[in-house]
Amino acid sequence: MSQRVKTDISGHVAHVRMVRADKMNALDGAMFEALVEAGTQLAGNDDVRAVVLSGEGRGFCAGIDLSNLADPQGRDRARSDIASRAYDGVNIAQHAVMQWRRLPVPVIAAIQDVAFGGGFQLALGADMRFVAPDARLALMEVKWGLIPDMAGMFLLRGLVRPDLAAELLASGRVFTGEEAARLGLATRVCADPVAEALAFAGEIAAQSPDAIRAGKRLLSFADEALCTRILNAEATEQQALFGTANQAEAVRAGLAKEQARFGPPAAAPVYS
Template sequence: MDRVTLTVTNGVADVRLARADKMNAIDPAMFAAIGAAIDALAGRTDVRCVVLSGEGRGFCAGLDMASMARGGSGMSTERNDQGSILPQHVTWGWRQLPMPVIAAVHGVAFGGGLQIMSGADIRIAAPDTRFAIREMHWGIVPDMAGFPIWRGLVRDDVLRELVYTAREFEAAEALHHGFVTRLSDDPLGEALALAATIAARNPHAIRGAKRLLNMAHDADPRTMLAAETEEQLKVIGSPNMMEAVAANMARRAPVFAD
């Protein structure tokens, strides 16, 4: 897959942005490749967790402005069934995948790279990573689904300052504001280890929990209460639930069916 690699091992999909010579800057081909990777994962029942990272010196340096200037975006404004056009799908699509996504971030996450990273459920960054909501530097606005995700992560006035100024900020500040979940000297190794832990849980319960978490920010309490019950009824007494109980009682690793 051009610009993106995808391998699956023991239920964990290892997805890597693979344009290292350009610090994984996003050109039209990168947009298409990330979207295709998300679409490929959406229908896979054998994938229980996804780890998203970037090859080379950084996670993603944002838009490849030279490439965009030469040929324009060349992308359709047609919206998918989630309401996204392609530049939004490469962020929002990670959040909408049925399985959890963990981003392992290093080097830089600028502009579109910060938005793509934000689509993950969990974001682990190296302590020396630099971040920026970079779009205002180029005279444009963030438009890759950052806003509907950031409103659940970052305080409103802080977000406004970072959007308006386009200034760079360090990993410690990103952690403080909520852009990242935690810092690690080995973000990819820690992300893969965490993914293995998640992949060892009942996959149907994990998917149900993600559906509930995706609703939690916007749904009213009555809707959430009903959704909790609906998700529980799907898994309680199921073979995977019974296997979780049996494995815990026997102090052994469970063997779940996808």
């Protein structure tokens, strides 16, 4: 885990940091495994009362490592990971996000600079998001011929209006931390998100741990059957998109900074 994620615990507050700064903390198989390991360890730690999730360097998380999309073998591995339902019926990427929502204590994502694609979905898995005003955020999977498939479709529906979600998904556009707050996607806008998140986590840790956990249980009380259905649909759609001619063309054109030349759409998959 130390190669991708580090966890420090002090004063009942756990600070989980992605430590792949040279790649803007981009998500690859090792990062997903490290995030899951960190979440699993914290879930069993009764001494922890609040968690801060951040990224080292200037960015929170740049999203999926693009080398996985450009390389055919990487695409095959990613598609295999999507198809796997090894984590209580969901795949590892979805679990890496949803585990923070299901952790028994509040989780704050501290977003400085970049949170793109899977990185933004990771932030959505937290209970709160503290963002820098000039942070850059996006659900930009459409730029690569894909869809958000890390629980983003489930988590978005409780935060923004359906038309706003549709606009963000269809455009893949980048928006600032200030706009994220206006949209309802950011909890606080602050000059130093990590420092403010840690300070607020300390305030949470000073409260009764029983009351804090009870409050999160009540806020998290939702239709788990619906959540599972949406996550399954995400994975089904993404698995069908990976490796299609149009998806490969989106990656080629995006990396070459050219206008894509798309063919007819593929047939829609059937959800189980």
